[in-house]
Amino acid sequence: MTLPRAACSMRLRDFHYDLPAELIAQRPLPDRGASRLLALDAAADQGCRDLRFSDLPQLLRPGDLLVFNNTRVMRARLFGRKDTGGQVEILVERVLDACEALAQVRASKSPKPGRRIELASGVRLLVTGCEAGFYRLRLEGTTFAQVMSTQGHIPLPPYIQRPDDVLDESRYQTLYARHSGAVAAPTAGLHFDDAMLARLPEMGVGRAEVTLHVGAGTFQPVRVQDLDRHEMHAEWIEVNEEVCRQVNSAREQGGRIVAVGTTSVRSLETAAADGDLKPFRGDSRLFIRPGYRFRVVDAMITNFHLPESTLLMLVSAFAGYRAVMDAYRHAVDARYRFFSYGDAMFLSRNEDSPPPST
Numbered sequence: 001m002t003l004p005r006a007a008c009s010m011r012l013r014d015f016h017y018d019l020p021a022e023l024i025a026q027r028p029l030p031d032r033g034a035s036r037l038l039a040l041d042a043a044a045d046q047g048c049r050d051l052r053f054s055d056l057p058q059l060l061r062p063g064d065l066l067v068f069n070n071t072r073v074m075r076a077r078l079f080g081r082k083d084t085g086g087q088v089e090i091l092v093e094r095v096l097d098a099c100e101a102l103a104q105v106r107a108s109k110s111p112k113p114g115r116r117i118e119l120a121s122g123v124r125l126l127v128t129g130c131e132a133g134f135y136r137l138r139l140e141g142t143t144f145a146q147v148m149s150t151q152g153h154i155p156l157p158p159y160i161q162r163p164d165d166v167l168d169e170s171r172y173q174t175l176y177a178r179h180s181g182a183v184a185a186p187t188a189g190l191h192f193d194d195a196m197l198a199r200l201p202e203m204g205v206g207r208a209e210v211t212l213h214v215g216a217g218t219f220q221p222v223r224v225q226d227l228d229r230h231e232m233h234a235e236w237i238e239v240n241e242e243v244c245r246q247v248n249s250a251r252e253q254g255g256r257i258v259a260v261g262t263t264s265v266r267s268l269e270t271a272a273a274d275g276d277l278k279p280f281r282g283d284s285r286l287f288i289r290p291g292y293r294f295r296v297v298d299a300m301i302t303n304f305h306l307p308e309s310t311l312l313m314l315v316s317a318f319a320g321y322r323a324v325m326d327a328y329r330h331a332v333d334a335r336y337r338f339f340s341y342g343d344a345m346f347l348s349r350n351e352d353s354p355p356p357s358t
Helices: 053-059 144-151 187-191 194-202 241-252 262-271 310-319 321-333
Strands: 036-040 048-052 065-069 071-073 077-082 087-097 100-107 116-119 124-131 134-140 179-182 206-213 235-239 257-260 280-284 299-303 344-348
Touching: 036 053, 036 321, 048 053, 048 321, 053 194, 053 344, 065 241, 065 262, 071 206, 077 144, 087 134, 087 144, 100 124, 179 206, 187 299, 194 206, 206 241, 206 262, 235 262, 241 257, 257 262, 262 280, 262 299, 262 310, 299 310, 310 321, 310 344
Parallel strands: 036 344, 065 206, 065 257, 071 179, 257 299
Antiparallel strands: 036 048, 077 087, 077 116, 087 100, 100 134, 116 124, 124 134, 206 235, 235 280, 299 344
């Protein structure tokens, strides 16, 4: 997609902000819906409003359609040893079939094709190749579903500096997670508890579900200053015909399309890449940054994102670069909790806000 010259001139450093380490949430709050909610509607000159997530209904209207990502996080982290004795950490990125997967492999020396990795139970993996930074692994005598269910760990993000525990089994999943395949949670949805989900139809707010299997690439840093040179990682998406019907129906009735999370935004915008929203099933590398023109989404709920990340670029494109960066500085000053287990934002679209020309 061609972006305006102003957008193309943006650099990675434009998306830096200072974040004290103590604001990075290491554990979930006792209750899903107990987080704070920073509302930003720069287009209406409302600035930042400090709310609670329980205040979300006052930001929604009858006829709105909330679009959730129903992916389910796999127990994708495995530990083992190479046949030479060195320790190995495996993060399964994508299960290709019952016995084969693509994965990141961390070891003192990268394993070569033909080498084997032995897991704690004696199960063995054969390294059959390497492509685009991921290793192709084949299990011998069992399946990845079986191995991950018995030996896998919840793959907490690298900024959560503790091992996963039993609480993460439930709290690093949304209540509506159905389709296994993600290595990271669609974290905006973690705030929705049963009571909030039950209120939506009572308010006349609709609900639709897409699937985007979040990949490990979501945590990879952008390594180039020139954003034109950044290549997005591929993530698998499904937007079915029913979702398209629901979106069109909500639009006809004057409702807004409210995406729950950046993953729902990318799903819907990928499915509308040709101009009209159509069913879509396959990989997407859509890179949304200031200058992008949104075709589907009117408002979004999202968590706070890492400095210099593609997700921060996406929300800056959506709500206006300057407004978002100002809101992040406000969130730091107001001691919001950041990232996966942190607090949330409600953003209204303000894409006409120009990016900087630096």
